[in-house]
Every structure is written in structure tokens, then in C-alpha cells.
Amino acid sequence: MNEIAPRPNNLDAFWMPYTANRAYKSTPRLLARAEGMHYYTNDGQEVIDGTAGLWCVNAGHGRREITEAIQKQAAVMDFAPTFQMGHPIAFQAAAKVAEMTPDGLDHVFFTNSGSESADTALKIALAYQRARGEAQRVRLIGRERGYHGVGFGGMSVGGIGPNRKQFGALLPYVDHLPHTHAPEHNAFTRGQPAWGAHLADALDGLVALHGDTIAAVIVEPLAGSTGVLVPPQGYLQRLRELCDKHGILLIFDEVITGFGRIGAPFGAERLGVTPDMITMAKGLTNAAVPMGAVAVHDKIYSAIVDGAPAGIELFHGYTYSGHPLASAAAIASVDLHRAEDLPGRARAMEGYFEDAAHSLKGLPNVIDIRNMGLVAGIELQGRAGKPTDRATRIFHRCFDAGVLIRTTGDIIALSPPLIVEKPHVDRIFGTLADAIRAEAA
Numbered sequence: 017m018n019e020i021a022p023r024p025n026n027l028d029a030f031w032m033p034y035t036a037n038r039a040y041k042s043t044p045r046l047l048a049r050a051e052g053m054h055y056y057t058n059d060g061q062e063v064i065d066g067t068a069g070l071w072c073v074n075a076g077h078g079r080r081e082i083t084e085a086i087q088k089q090a091a092v093m094d095f096a097p098t099f100q101m102g103h104p105i106a107f108q109a110a111a112k113v114a115e116m117t118p119d120g121l122d123h124v125f126f127t128n129s130g131s132e133s134a135d136t137a138l139k140i141a142l143a144y145q146r147a148r149g150e151a152q153r154v155r156l157i158g159r160e161r162g163y164h165g166v167g168f169g170g171m172s173v174g175g176i177g178p179n180r181k182q183f184g185a186l187l188p189y190v191d192h193l194p195h196t197h198a199p200e201h202n203a204f205t206r207g208q209p210a211w212g213a214h215l216a217d218a219l220d221g222l223v224a225l226h227g228d229t230i231a232a233v234i235v236e237p238l239a240g241s242t243g244v245l246v247p248p249q250g251y252l253q254r255l256r257e258l259c260d261k262h263g264i265l266l267i268f269d270e271v272i273t274g275f276g277r278i279g280a281p282f283g284a285e286r287l288g289v290t291p292d293m294i295t296m297a298k299g300l301t302n303a304a305v306p307m308g309a310v311a312v313h314d315k316i317y318s319a320i321v322d323g324a325p326a327g328i329e330l331f332h333g334y335t336y337s338g339h340p341l342a343s344a345a346a347i348a349s350v351d352l353h354r355a356e357d358l359p360g361r362a363r364a365m366e367g368y369f370e371d372a373a374h375s376l377k378g379l380p381n382v383i384d385i386r387n388m389g390l391v392a393g394i395e396l397q398g399r400a401g402k403p404t405d406r407a408t409r410i411f412h413r414c415f416d417a418g419v420l421i422r423t424t425g426d427i428i429a430l431s432p433p434l435i436v437e438k439p440h441v442d443r444i445f446g447t448l449a450d451a452i453r454a455e456a457a
């Protein structure tokens with residue numbers, strides 16, 4: 017094989033995120049180049065990208081339209097502040113995003129990541145309740161197994177134990193809805209399960225407990241990081257109704273489901289429920305430059321902005337909110353989504369992808385398969401006393417055979433770029449099936 021990038025001599029300095037550093041550094045796998053549906057390792061091995069990087073390279077790797085837009089903007093203006101100043105491209109990027117979001121969510125606050133988007137949305141929710149005279153609404157509701165990034169807000173409303181346990185008491189005034197993982201009712205469902213809408217009614221119970229102190233509920237419309245939980249039919253509709261009934265804002269964290277992943281520009285559209293805010297990141301720039309955003313309903317924007325005395329209306333923002341290079345990437349990425357109808361491509365490929373995913377049913381230790389759009393979760397029975405071991409070994413086998421998959425616990429998550437074609441789907445699931453069989457014992 018051709019070595020296309022040298023292996024670094026020192027792997028020690030980089031404290032890698034969400035990584036078993038010692039294990040990784042003892043047998044490193046280095047990705048050195050990417051194009052279309054593939055990565056190439058530093059020694060030249062081709063690896064098909066079954067995960068769109070980290071659920072983010074939705075338009076495929078190395079898209080010329082995006083890289084050229086970034087290069088051009090870097091030459092024109094590298095950086096300009098957006099605090100009490102502005103530059104055209106940030107306004108253009110916001111307008112582009114607002115064209116894609118559901119009607120009414122017409123104002124866009126830029127961040128640099130999904131985590132910052134979650135924390136921004138929670139802060140806007142608190143500011144909104146205060147602005148409309150409901151300052152007692154200080155409580156934030158998340159959901160068990162939810163993932164909203166790693167800031168203190170997102171972590172607090174998040175519901176994945178290991179992400180929280182090292183970090184103390186987190187935010188006060190937070191509570192959680194029950195998760196919707198119910199394989200005893202829904203195992204091997206294709207798309208949205210029929211059982212579980214009533215799980216949203218737990219919000220009534222939280223209101224009974226906390227009264228009128230709840231500001232917002234935040235959920236992923238389809239939970240990704242916890243291992244792909246597709247919302248039960250009617251669940252999100254019920255949550256919307258209860259939020260309206262109780263004066264609570266509903267936030268959809270669409271960091272994964274945004275930008276075509278489940279066959280529509282946003283999950284809100286596909287699932288038929290419009291929240292009051294949508295958080296996004298990842299696919300927004302096709303991950304070529306870090307950027308996140310929160311799309312905010314007009315009623316929230318006007319309550320906070322129009323209702324404020326003269327001066328700054330929201331004391332929040334990041335040095336890089338609306339960064340010129342990220343804005344250029346976002347505009348090019350949204351244009352690509354439109355020109356190539358990437359959400360439509362995802363929808364068109366969904367049936368084939370679903371059949372391929374469910375063809376794994378019956379393989380050793382496969383206890384559930386869940387899917388929607390171009391996302392699939394394959395849940396495995398873990399090895400007794402060795403959680404994650406089976407999935408990790410399957411990951412290594414797939415990688416060595418040239419397929420990148422993702423694992424979370426003993427669940428395998430697949431989310432290829434939306435440009436995926438049938439032979440890629442065959443290759444991804446064929447390789448995975450071999451690896452699952454090889455780890456049967």
C-alpha cells in the first residue's frame with residue numbers, strides 16, 4: 017500500500033476526546049485523506065465512511081463547492097467581529113439557514129458546535145420566559161439517554177450516565193422525561209414504533225411536581241448518540257401538545273437529524289412537529305469548518321429583542337458567532353443540499369438501506385434493529401461481564417476490512433453520507449454481517 021501521510025512520532029500530546037487514549041495510542045488508526053464516500057488511512061487503505069465522519073459530512077467528503085467557498089472567503093476577509101459589528105456573509109448564511117428551517121423559525125443565532133447550540137437554546141429559553149413575565153420558569157427538562165453535548169447546560173439536561181458522573185452536581189433545576197427505548201415492545205421495528213406515544217405524558221407528571229416553573233423541554237427528535245432511538249408514532253405530537261398546554265417551550269436538538277439525515281431538511285418536517293427552537297451543527301457546514309446554530313421562533317425573538325430596553329438585548333454570543341469562513345461553508349453547504357436534493361436522496365435510499373439493516377436480523381447476538389432515513393442502530397447482546405467488548409471488536413474487524421462504523425456501548429450506529437449508493441450500502445452491511453458472525457462467541 018502507498019503511504020500517503022507519515023505517521024506522527026509522538027501521539028502523546030493530543031489528549032483525544034471521548035477516546036480510550038491508552039488503547040487507541042497502542043494501535044492507532046490514522047485517517048489521512050477523504051473524498052466522496054471514502055477515507056484513506058495514512059498507509060493508503062481505502063475505508064468506506066459508514067458514519068459520515070461523526071454524523072456530519074452529509075454531502076460527502078471534499079466537496080469542491082464548499083472548499084472553494086472557504087478558500088475564497090479566507091482570501092477576502094479572514095475574520096471580523098459580530099459583536100456590535102457585522103459582515104455581509106454572516107447575514108447571508110443566517111438567511112440561507114432560515115430558508116431551510118420550518119416556517120416561523122426565522123431567526124438564527126450562530127455558535128461553533130452542537131454543545132454551544134444546546135446551551136444557547138437553553139439560555140434563550142430562560143431569557144424568553146423572563147421577557148414575557150414568567151421569570152419563575154427556571155427549570156429545564158431533558159430526557160433519559162438524551163445527548164446535548166458537553167457544556168454544563170447540555171450535560172445537565174442530557175441523560176447518558178457516563179457523560180455526567182465525573183463532573184459533580186451540574187445545573188440545578190433540571191429534570192428528565194423517561195427514555196423511549198422499549199425493545200420488549202418495539203424490537204426490529206422499521207421506522208417509527210407503534211408503542212410508546214404515552215411516554216410523553218410523563219411531562220404532565222413533571223408539571224404536577226414542579227408547577228409553573230418549567231421553561232423548556234429539550235429532546236432529540238430521533239436520539240442518535242445513545243444508539244438510535246426512533247420516536248414512537250405520536251410521541252412528539254403529544255409532547256408538543258403538552259408543552260403548549262403548560263406554557264413550556266419545546267426545543268428539538270437536530271444536531272444529527274438536521275440537514276437531510278432522516279429524509280427531510282430537518283427532522284421536524286419529517287416527523288410532522290414544529291418546535292419553538294431547533295439546534296443544529298454538523299451538517300450545517302458539512303463539517304468543513306466548525307459551526308453550530310439555533311433557529312428561533314419569531315415569537316421568542318420578538319419577546320426578547322423587541323421587548324428589551326435600548327441596548328444589548330441578549331447577553332450571549334461567541335467570538336466566532338457567524339465566523340466568515342464558517343458562514344461561507346454554510347452557504348455553500350445549504351446550496352449543495354438544494355442543488356442535489358440531499359434530503360430527497362436520503363429518502364429515496366431509505367428503503368434499500370432499511371432492508372439492508374434488517375437483513376442482519378437473525379445473526380448471532382443481534383437483539384434489535386432500528387432505523388429511519390439514513391440512520392440505523394443495531395443493538396447487540398454484550399458479552400457477559402465485558403460490556404462494549406463485542407461491539408469494539410466488531411468495529412476493529414470492520415475497519416480492517418475497509419468500513420468505518422460507529423459504536424456506542426454494544427450498539428452499532430450507521431449514518432453514511434447522503435450521497436451513498438446501493439453498492440456502498442451492500443458493502444457496509446455485508447462487511448458488518450461478516451464481523452458480527454466472526455464475533456459470535
Ligand SMILES: Cc1ncc(COP(=O)(O)O)c(C=O)c1O
Binds near residue numbers: 131163164270271
Ligand atoms: C444531538 C446532539 N446534540 C449536541 C451534540 C454536540 O455537538 P458537538 O460535539 O458539536 O458539540 C451532538 C453531538 O453528537 C448531538 O448528537
